[in-house]
Amino acid sequence: MTMTMGIDFLVLMKQEWMVIAILFILLFIKVSGDDWQNKNILKLVSILLFINLITGFFWYRNGILFNEMFKTNHLIVTEKNILSLGTFIVSLQSYSWLKNNKQIIEFYLLLLSTLLGMFFMISAGNLLMFYLGLELSSIPLAALANFDLEKRKSGEAAFKFIISSAFASGLLLFGISLVYGTTGTLTLSALSEHLDGSPLQIFAFILLISGFGFKISAVPFHLWTADVYEGSPVTVTSYFSVISKGSVLFVFVTVLYTAFKSYAVTWNHILFILSVLTMVTGNLFAIRQNNLKRFLAFSSISQVGFILIGMSGQSQAGTASVVYFILIYTFSNLGAFGVISLVSAYSGKENMEEYKGFYKTNPRLSWVLAISLFSLAGIPPTAGFFGKFFLLMAGAGQGNYLLITIAALNMVISLYYYLKIIKAIFMDTNENPIDRLLTAPAPKLALIICTTGILLTGFVGYIYEYIFSMSTIF
């Protein structure tokens, strides 16, 4: 009994154990006081994260631990794999930024703690466990936002993030406590039977949605996003926009489709309004941005709007399209951020005007950036086209053609601002363009992974099929 129990512990929580192991290895290095060179630490961490990614693909098991506090299945493992992949890419990209940073180990300790928190959050079978994971993932994030210690903006970003995040957590906790008060349970799988639609429960539900809304920066809960994204170091911003957001979206899907299944009509309406607001606001603000980080912040807000459309669909197609899109979004957004972080690390330039004539000096990086932006805009043959198409298809499955039309027209608006950057890079001339950048092998590898992902994911129909087949289990 204890024997199988032990194996269960190891296998079901394999990804968590891996991250904990990496954390301890880094901690030992730090404590031992050996003088490791940054280069070697970066190499070591990259290798460890790669191993972490690979182990994710083996020993799939469905199972429940600790009285449904922790559950796992194929879908959850895949979601964690996507996050591991994203973290791996982010870590490769941070190479040029962290090369000379004294606190490199602390950076990775914080980064991996958040990853661990997200893993627990995704695997949570209980609202309390979910909350625990969420806090573990968001508090170190605030420290990460402050990682450019000498920059004031970075501190401001961290402060804004911690306050808004604490507020969102407060809303969530209040919602959770009301749920517990009215139903007497916090277990997600049991919750749906106990919900009877009493006003207090509806209130709790709205609080929960607002809490989630904060975390995924859906309009009108998005106000913290732009400042935090702009102030944080580029690498952290990319981590924020892709991995942190993605993990909350994964949980959001599960919570809506399992615990609040009986409220489907209610949350369909809520999602409709939220998604339209999010898309339109995100798009309109993105048009006016000049700083590329801020710009990507708003563009990522509008992307969330599209994801919410996918969520409003039927459960299987909806879940599949959301997970599939986040995989693609990881590639595309990290591709775009990868180029921007390189430029920012070498020249400190982050404004759109400064990118004029970028193609003349850096043709390859320009193409990578262009492909990533096209993918974000949903232009074939990039993967973003397929991702968006399936999201909208999932949304249309409910017969909500008005929403689809609004979304399709929003894609045109979003294309406008993506094309504006393309125009600056390829068509405009500039007297002192950004110098030719020499890319170190690690960020280059990251960009290659992203580009390959963007170009191939759509054509390999098997990936979607695989995600779709898993999306039945909750």
Next chain:
Amino acid sequence: MVSLIGASVQFIFSFGLLFEYWKERTSGNGAQFLFDFNISWFEPLHIHYHVGIDGISLAMIMLTAFVVIAGILVSWTQETLYKEFFFLLLILSAGAYGYFISLDLFTLFFFLELAVIPKFMLIGIWGSGKKEYSALKLALMLMAGSALVFVGLIGLYFNTDINGAHSFDLVEISQMHVSTTVQNTFFPLAFIGFGIFTALFPFHTWVPDGHSSAPTAASMFLAGISMKLGGYGCLRVATYLMPDAAHHYAPVIILLSTIAIIYGAFTTMMQKDLKYINAYSSISHCGFVLLGIGMLTQTSITGAVLQMVSHGLMTALFFAAIGMIYSRTHTRLTEQLGGLLKVLPFISTVFVMAGLCSLGLPGLSGFVAEMTIFMGSWQNPDQWYRLATILACASIVVTAVYILRAAGKSVMGPIRNVQYNHLMDAGWNERLAAGILITGIVAIGVAPFWLYNLITPGTEYIIQHVGKAITLK
């Protein structure tokens, strides 16, 4: 160089395809689509990569092959960023080929959008004049068009029921009856969406700006192929799959296309820039395509396809000639040109031939196509439809006015600028390009039956479909 070889291979392949097609047909293969190839792409959603051709798509493929090879020959001397230039041209042509052979609406939509962004890049990077503005306008309007198409297709998809599942498959959808309400809801979306691509009035405004700013080869592609994407979509997707609605909305289509024809013709008269002349006349000519589709008779739809091919070749030739003139004289204004026939005999002849084709001179393809459309339209006994036909016929006179005037001003008469005396006539690549396109035009003009026979089986299917819809009422 590589791209030329590639384009030549495409060119030869398309001829090979033509002969294979004829062989199959003459050997008694009566299937609707030949060379059917179907492979699952996203199985859970029943999305397949399904391609095959019938006469209509084959005609469009031939057109694409002609224009692509001519476009690449014309831009032979491209110097700045030539690799990127040809790369984008080839992506564009890949989009067009893929689009014409698609039998799955997802595949079709994929290729349709694939062809948009290369145009933006081509115009924005290598264009002239207010290129960024034109490029953005074109890309955004076309994307808006494809957004509407998208909603139309999705709506169609979710209202299909093939063995209990939804389907994007063109053949499968055509064999089932989609309810009339659904058709009436989604037909306008799809038709207007495709219509934007083919300069449906009042969504034609991208055409003049886009064409005039584009580099020569891109103009040829834009007018020659890309506007045909829309016409083909209107026919193959909107009309074929939603025949009830096509019948229902026919008056609107005819009204809009008649306005486009007349408006386009009169606006052209006011233009002084050669590229604008051709762009506006394209609006008028593409109006004929939509008119033919809207009339819903066998002859008129055949005429619409003929017109698509003919206009594609003719306008590509026209833009090629304008590009050749511009690259030598650095002006496209008719007033500043003049007497070019004396110094640039070959180019001027090409220019005049394209013009004559445009105004419908017998013996060239324009005459055949427009004649067929008018005959087909007249078969429709409704008096308002006949009025539209008469008006459309009358626009030919206007066409003759602007074409002859443009030709007269720019190539005839005395040489207005002494520097023109030293201009060099066309090089080998330009002669070859023009030769290929003229061959196509003359081949259709002198012996239209081969193309006619090619297209007819395809249009018969469509007409049967529409006929069924009408009798059902």
